[in-house]
Amino acid sequence: MIFNESDLNKHWGLKSLEDLGIVQRGKSKHRPRNDSRLFENGTIPLVQTGDIKAANLFIYEANEFYNEFGLHQSKLWDEGTLCITIAANIAETAILKRRMCFPDSIVGFIPYKGKTTSLYIHYLFTYIRYRIQNSIQGSIQDNINIDYLTKLKFRIPEFAVQQKIAKVLSDLDAKIELNNRINSELEAMAKLMYEYWFVQFDFPFNFASTSLSTGAQGRPDVTLSGVEGYKSSGGKMVWNKELKREIPEGWEVKTLRKIAKTGSGGTPLSNKREYYENGNIPWINSGEVNNPFIISSEKKITKAGLENSSAKLFPKGTILMAMYGATAGKVSLIDFEASTNQAICAIMPNQDVYRYFIKFKLETLYEFLVNLSSGSARDNLSQEKIRELKFVLPDSQILDNFHKTISPFMAKILKNLKQNQELSTLRDWLLPMLMNGQVSVADAEERVEEELGMVAERRESYKKE
Incomplete structure (x- = not known):
């Protein structure tokens, strides 16, 4: 079966994954796989199928870490390897941004130079994923194997066109990634502020001003001026019998x-x-x-x-x-x-x-x-x-100050989420048309440049507010 063939791309070459790169299964020989001896004091990142499904495009970090014993029964894969899931979450893909291990429920793809790129194959699999999943429904575990992957056939344009298609789509994903990282930083800063104010009770004693601004690439920056912490400045604390702890006087x-x-x-x-x-x-x-x-x-x-x-x-x-x-x-x-x-x-x-x-x-x-x-x-x-x-x-003034301080953080997060929704919609609209030859790369590039230009204008507008 040729999963991405259409009347518009029949002139493209017919290729398999093995024609385009090295295809190998991950390693996790030791049983049981959750043996604590594999992970004690571990520092070597281990990617699982869930991490790949959760990633938008790249995998920067992992949630589990092998030690040397764990590494010995596995394998380290280089940055740039495309991970393809063959169990649990079928045909999900993401690209490693650092050297990591992964188990045999994941296949690694390393492209041959000048034949294709990990980015292009990621988007190709994103396009055909649901057809692959539907093709294996009803099997005992709805899993696939490496033989299934290597027998897949695709219509693939020439390498230069692949690069352009991947760039059009990855420009959108790069903006989504940036917005996600900014949101993570904003949320972390907001939570830290809550921690200082209402857990450690070191809220601003002499509140002058707190402002949120954006620096390089729209990343958040917080400026505090004229602020002293209540508890660290000797603010009076009183014992609360109900909570069995000290809280600020008057709270x-x-x-x-x-x-x-x-x-x-x-x-x-x-x-x-x-x-x-x-x-x-x-x-x-x-x-x-x-x-x-x-x-x-x-x-x-x-x-x-x-x-x-x-x-x-x-x-x-x-x-x-x-x-x-x-x-x-x-x-x-x-x-x-x-x-x-x-x-x-x-x-x-x-x-x-x-x-x-x-x-x-x-x-x-x-x-x-x-x-x-x-x-x-x-x-x-x-x-x-x-x-x-x-x-x-706290008293109403402290609560009001916190709300005024934190509201710009929340507004920025929501703006970024809505931008991401627009960018994702455009990416998902372009993806099938680029993969089956329905739209030209030049037209897609123009549409993406227009959308990213509008995002930049909205960001500048936010800075002026």
Whole structure:
């Protein structure tokens, strides 16, 4: 089967992966694979299939690390190797940005010079991935092997055209990667500020100003001026019997129910087509709450679905907490009006100044919340447990200062997420047309330059604000 053949690209050469580069399976000889002896004091990054699926394009870091014993039963692959999954998440691809190991559930592809590039093959697999997955559905484990990969045939243009196609698509992905990294830095800075203010109680004692600006490539930069920390400057702390710890004088302890309203959603009957077909009301499930911010939802329900179920509409700015399953205890914030299923607790602050304060507080409680779960197979939290969570509240001026300081961070994160959505839509629109010859590279380059130019204009506009 030729997965990317069309009437428009039949003049391209017919190639297999083996014609284009070296194809080898990863190594993980030792059993069991999770033997702690492989990982104790490890420093050698180990990539798993989940890391590849989670990557947008490149893999910079890993979550697990082999030691020398682990490396001995595996293999180090060079930077630039294309990783292709053959188990669990089939035909997912990403490119190593440093030397790493990976197991035999992943195949490594190293392109022959002048034949192709890892980037081009990544985008080719992105295009044909779902056809590959559909072709093996129904097998015992829905896995493929290296023989399956090497027998695949593709229509491939000449090398110079491949390079241009890969550049058009990777320019979009590079911008997405940059936005993601900026967002990670912004979120880390916001969390650090919350930690100083409301965990260590070293909030600005003489608050003058805090400003967010953007430096090179739009990266965040925070400027603090005229600031002294309360606790480190000798601010008075008093013992709180309820919490069994010291808190700043004048602060009080309140449960979440005193500063926010909560609610939960529901699921319209799945056998009622009229509850889903042509729906335009966003409907969020607990799996989506794994993201700290949600700017859109793929699933929609109709007005009839909303009215004939326990699903409810929650306003923009609502904080969501997953109560069931793998994401139980995870927290997100929606930037649009949406409904949810019953596995989510919606938290609506009584005042805007509580919004980010509550979000960051709940995120710091993740481990505690997981332990609070009932212990059933679904690891349930409950609205009642969430309502009774305790918050140490400062005076209104401190809370207002925190909200004003943190709001530009959040606004920037949301802007970047929306830009990424636009860029991803353009990339996904161009990908099949470039891979089957439906659109010329020159036309695609023009469209990408136009879109990236608009992104740059929006960034300059943000700097001036």
